[in-house]
Amino acid sequence: MSFRKRARVALVAGLVAGGLSLTACAPGSLGSSTGSGSTSSAAPVTITVLADNSDQTTKPLQALIDAFNAKNTGVTVKLESRPQGTDGDNVVKTRLSTGDMDEVFQYNSGSLLAALDPVRNIVPLTDEAFMANIDDSFKTSVTTDGQVYGVPLGQATGGGILYNKKVFAKLGLSVPKTWAEFMANNAKIKAAGIDPVIQTYGDTWTSQLFVLADFRNVTAAAADWAAKYTANDPSAKYAVDPALKGFQRLEDVYKAGYLNKDFASAKNSQGLQKLVKGTGAQYPMLSFVIGTYTAMSDTAAEDIGFFAQPGDDAATNGLTSWSPGGLYIPTSISAEKQAAAKKFLEFVATPEACDVQTKAVTPSGPYMVKGCTLPEGLPAAVSDLQKYFDEGKVSPALEFLSPLKGPNLEKITVEVGSGITSAADGAARYDEDVKKQAQQLGLQGW
Structure with a gap:
């Protein structure tokens, strides 16, 4: 699946x-x-x-x-x-x-x-x-x-970061476009006694966002990456840049101590509750949860915004999208x-x-x-999403450009995001996972 x-x-x-x-x-x-x-x-x-x-x-x-x-x-x-x-x-x-x-x-x-x-x-x-x-x-x-x-x-659905706008306003934070800006914001959020990044590995699928939503940044660095990936080109592997950075971002927030204490067992609904209450500031997630969190609070529709996953270059920052x-x-x-x-x-x-x-x-x-x-009056995150499409700053998720997606990604990202496995080792394991799938599909070159 x-x-x-x-x-x-x-x-x-x-x-x-x-x-x-x-x-x-x-x-x-x-x-x-x-x-x-x-x-x-x-x-x-x-x-x-x-x-x-x-x-x-x-x-x-x-x-x-x-x-x-x-x-x-x-x-x-x-x-x-x-x-x-x-x-x-x-x-x-x-x-x-x-x-x-x-x-x-x-x-x-x-x-x-x-x-x-x-x-x-x-x-x-x-x-x-x-x-x-x-x-x-x-x-x-x-x-x-x-x-x-x-x-x-x-x-369409966007993959990126949901954030509590009240927390950002209180701390004087701006929406980041680079990973360095994102991590600097995290330091300020933690200093204020708020969990900077919410993770919910009790629902293992949620662990994949930092890797999958980073694909816009991958294509910005290598426009033909998906085609090379499907053809088994050695330069298009998760164990090497630019794709390795998705795993490294997952590792970065764990090593910095920016996660909620219950990240290993928390469920998606609990993560959304933390975000809405403001006990957590940011949650890597797909935008189709908007309907879920808006039902949790009368003000959640306006309190929660959305931004694309930051990368290395602010000029190419944009959204990874999932087509309907x-x-x-x-x-x-x-x-x-x-x-x-x-x-x-x-x-x-x-x-x-x-x-x-x-x-x-x-x-x-x-x-x-x-x-x-x-229409007017939609949740703030929907308007945030629309801006990326209006400005043409959108790239399809990898699953819309390649038939390859290893079945064990969420298990590997849980381990990397929990400090059990390093980003480099996790990425290498995922490349092997993808290789098995490609061979099962009978793709040429594998």
Whole structure:
């Protein structure tokens, strides 16, 4: 299970291609990719969308379906739910392999999508006119062999540092852009009797943030690092710079004594509580926890801000982002059904559809559809996130650029973050973990 998926599952209970060509449709049929709001003269078509049963998925998706159906396009959409987690993955993979998939299905973007063999199983959308509306960073996460396969559902997530703005204001601190500034802030926070950095290794997945959220800094130093990493280039390993620094940052805060005393056993919810109360000042985390901590206090939405993980150079400081999941069309359905499914996806790829989702669920990040706007009054951290996207200071997380992610990363980062293993040894062990996975995947050069 990927980091992003493991994290999402853990919090939902409380909170990424030479394709098959399609048969052209006659003028006026559902195959037209224009005028999604107009009534079609073709016979009505009903399609279903398969999606996981979490509120974060079903609420906005049902709202989209209702809004689309109200347009009377000649296509009627219905929702079918599946389990979350491994059981849900098995449903998707089984239906794709047997040719029994719904006309549209919701699934992850990035490396998990790549594991579904999109070239064989999913209809490419690259040449559809509505794809011009999709943000390029999302397209990257659903691209295989030069073909784009999905449209986004929901919003992007940022990986970085949540911080208590009241603590920063009281101590006269500024948001850091370099690691040196970050560590200097930590010294002042500790001197004030507040835990500078919150860690929650009782939920082991949370230990990975300093490594994974540092990827923007890695790509700033070596733009082709992900490609070299996938190809087993010796210069693109975690045991050497620039990627080694993520492990070193994890080691730095431990050695400096900047962690909460209960870091080894604390859970994610407890870490958020410390942040909201101000007994801890900063928490390396993914932004989708915004909905969780805002429910902990009437003022938490404004009290907690967000900044990207600092690196070595303030000029290149930016955000590591996790793309939302997407909606996809299987190749197993008929040309008529594919045309109907595209009609629905065309609607999803509009600002109107973003507004529909916003009314259904409060956004926790920016949409990946051009022209979409976020409403006023959202939590401060959401506005902080949006600035990075507006300024173009965003890089996709590694899992959206490479199929490689070793399964034991969170175990290794717990050890490094606890002082059990050095940063250098932990990084070297992770490189070996990745090597085993690459060989299992049958990647060339490994």
